[in-house]
Amino acid sequence: MIREAVIVGAGLGSRLGDITKDRPKGFLELDGKYIVEMSVRKLIEHGIERIVIGTGYCSEWYEELAEKYPAIVPVHNENYAETGSMGTLEVCAPHVQGDILLLESDLVYDSIALFALLNDPHRNVVLGSGTTQSGDEVYISVDDRQEVLQISKQLETVGSSYAELVGISKLSHETLITMCSFARSHHQDMPKMEYETALVGAQQAGQHLFVRKIEYLAWREIDDASHLSIAKEKILPMIKESESLRGVQREVLLNPGPATTTDSVKYAQVCTDICPREEEFGQMMRWICDELTDFVGSRDAYETVLFAGSGTLADEVMVSSCVPQDGRLLVINNGSYGQRLAKIASVYKLDFEVFESSTYEALDMKALHKRLIEGKFTHLAAVYHETTTGLMNPIPEIGKMCHELGIVTIIDTVSAFSAISIDMERDCIDFMASTSNKCIQGMAGACFVFCNRRELEKLKNEPMRNYYMNLYDQYQYFSRTLQTRFTPPVQVLNALRQAIIETKQETIEKRYERYTQCWKVLVAAVEELGLKMLVEKNNQSHLITAILEPTDTSYSFDEFHDRARDLGFTIYPGKLGNINTFRIANIGDIQPHEMERFVVFMKEYFKPLLKG
């Protein structure tokens, strides 16, 4: 699995004259977008976690881009005017750990090229294309095993050209090191070495370097004004068409999860078959656990444990594993998910009681405090955000109260995690459960429990209440072996990895802002229509809104649902005792303009009804 990329972007681009007088070549614009930014986005969409960019000329442009893309690590080549691209690559090399994709900064290309390279069976692969007649071709010759012989702009050096160099390569870390050694030993005689010279040098030093030729690839390197105009008029439309053909039909899910996902998360499932007991996969799961932990606490004090199953499975893991035999549990029930926690506690015959509270009003904190003390509870279980109603429980306040009383907290954060900003230490949460398919915006099939490691270790000698869902066993087995006890959902975890990459890109804070923007659009329309919401605005999560169904009209949820569905929106009913609502969730990869489109429809649907 390739997790890092290097872009060499230090050059001056002098042949482009005025166009690049004030900027590096990567910041040429096509369709109003910087070409290097398009490339960065494609890399992130293909699972690249870190993009080291070697900068030189006008490096401040890259510094600024790095602020927008946390995945970017800009590395400055002080000497850029005296070195070629290989000098820049030498400066970047110490900043990467594993195999890489190496790219030039001035390329536009169909992203299928990345997919093909990443899926090429060889570890070292230089991408080649058919004839471009660009006037600036770099030719590649190969031997009969498709290994590189020569790469050069001089056809006579190459002999017979097999393909043209595109400027994207997949390289093992060893090959990268070999290229750097080759360059170092030629600093005197070839101070301005281009990286392709070092590629050939590495091949000659025993690295096997293959060419993957794509005859009909839509791509262009932009070295002069004529390239730019060809890219605009001919190449970019081809790229856009090709990429659009792989696009997945968009359905905006306004149901409370599974949430809408990006196409790149969907495509992350299309990966090489792997035995999940391979160390490589174990390392990926380790990465997932650590990155999930990073969102909510320090790795020293907290640990994330993965399971295959739904969010409810993670809830059951907690309730069945985290309350010791002599523990006494209080479950807060103010919605279906609180009720479910209580149900699970009852199935396992725990020593527990239920603290009942209104499903749409704020908790009575004083009463809770009293009950916790009087009942001598050791553990408390509650739901952070009630998916049934959109009601938020004041978990940080509850957590603080519990920790002051020495009570361990077990929190369902299924639809809160990765939207609400959570700090387990600050918020006094000891265990919390979530799933891959809600606000983290991955696929359904995996779930996880975040654990205060100190509390987790206390469970070591507790007898198991079940087998598959035992938290401590799952934790210790993975810690010891880098394997899950039972087959993990391999492709779902690959998608979760991609979802984490994209969450880091967006940040949880900005995600919450985006969700809130969507919610505001919704609430404005609800208020304009005069519809009532179940929960007071102050206590709402901004994630899910339960709206009371009008009773005195010809409203029909099914009709409302079916008409929304025809327009590409999925909505969801919400029954709570004898209160009928419909629920609009605004989690997932959805944008305010989509919510705008939805409320236009909602108003169209409701206005004639509500007049009556």
Add this chain to the structure above:
Amino acid sequence: MIREAVIVGAGLGSRLGDITKDRPKGFLELDGKYIVEMSVRKLIEHGIERIVIGTGYCSEWYEELAEKYPAIVPVHNENYAETGSMGTLEVCAPHVQGDILLLESDLVYDSIALFALLNDPHRNVVLGSGTTQSGDEVYISVDDRQEVLQISKQLETVGSSYAELVGISKLSHETLITMCSFARSHHQDMPKMEYETALVGAQQAGQHLFVRKIEYLAWREIDDASHLSIAKEKILPMIKESESLRGVQREVLLNPGPATTTDSVKYAQVCTDICPREEEFGQMMRWICDELTDFVGSRDAYETVLFAGSGTLADEVMVSSCVPQDGRLLVINNGSYGQRLAKIASVYKLDFEVFESSTYEALDMKALHKRLIEGKFTHLAAVYHETTTGLMNPIPEIGKMCHELGIVTIIDTVSAFSAISIDMERDCIDFMASTSNKCIQGMAGACFVFCNRRELEKLKNEPMRNYYMNLYDQYQYFSRTLQTRFTPPVQVLNALRQAIIETKQETIEKRYERYTQCWKVLVAAVEELGLKMLVEKNNQSHLITAILEPTDTSYSFDEFHDRARDLGFTIYPGKLGNINTFRIANIGDIQPHEMERFVVFMKEYFKPLLKG
């Protein structure tokens, strides 16, 4: 979701002269393959379950093709010489139930076209391309919403051509019906109507028909010899390159599951986001359950219940749900998975005993019989095929013995189902568990329990031992609502659907033959090397082979593993008490020639070691 296709293949292809004198146009050969067969394979790979082919001229060719592809339903148009393609479509229409893909039989095309049409947001879409200059163009004109205005070979009829008709369309069932009505009302004045005329007729009758134009699509309709030669020399290489770019790096998994999958199963995960509580998704899960049941029993008497989780979860579902409070369970333990069943029984404190047996020798059936009677057991749990060793238990014999004694049978068929031919009634199995990622060749993340419905219903009033894994609750909730109790792994189930389609295509019997061929290649090499197998050949499953590690050599599993991995093969260790083995599984989408390649390497690796 589109599940059916219609191919109109009745025509004579007279312009191709001698080439189609003896056959329909669809049976022209390119690269040694029939063009319609290439199309059929692409349709199956894109999730089409049924392909109705309207036949006419030389229909026996299609009848023969249908024997190779169970998905094909040939429907003969008796009148083919007097009707056009619409006449054939009219004959096919009663044989489809839902929305369809409609294709001409004489096309070669890049399969991305199917993906793009299936992902187009419109329900009725005609595929168009840029200019082909084929000399036989059918032009399409559109209005400003991209809806069809005219389709015709006469440019003057069309006016301004927006795109050329490719001959692949996505149509709602309603539109298909409207086309048929239109045709019927013109049987007199247009007896030889082509389907494109009816498309325009349907549009004019109020069906909204859009054009999806792919400017750079690689495709060709083959109407004459010149088309055939262009297809061979130019179009087919483009199609092959484009399709190969989407290919996933192949790793041959010789570990005992998850197994190697096809690319089409991998891509089935790339699907529109859907709320799994939508009826459409419920119907798909219903289909999955029913089709899984069909592999092992009648739908009347048996039922399949889906869960999210690994195979072990399904085992725990059975052990924790299927033994009533007053039940008494005997667990056969002759391998790690038998041991695991016993462990689960112990966690739940069931009234159970363990029947211990050798991990590599056949069971003592007499002793088992005696124990079953003497111990007054009501339930027996066993593993069909021990993944740890490749040992087969004689489940049909055990099952018969149990049923004669009135004992309910609970069988782990995790790595047996979909390879071994199982008939639950014949083999006296009441409950059996398996997973999506072994011999059914799908992705990890889903598992299922096959149930004798009569026995399942008896569990109705049993108290739950856990919540998520309760079999009866999961069954009755799904039966009542077409929803699972908790979020199902949506994309994994889509992949499972595709895996089922491909299993039906191959059939379980032929799959077992293929697995056995691979096993024979392996065993021949093992014997040639003089290595010993743990289990006697007679008791082996042909699915997994445990091979004793040579002890008196410099053999190192890690080295063996790493060198195999470099060649694209994943192997797996197998520790059983103090017996060290390595295990070679030959399940999944692997072919004998791949096993041949593996044993070449294995011999290379072992020969120098074993000489010593």
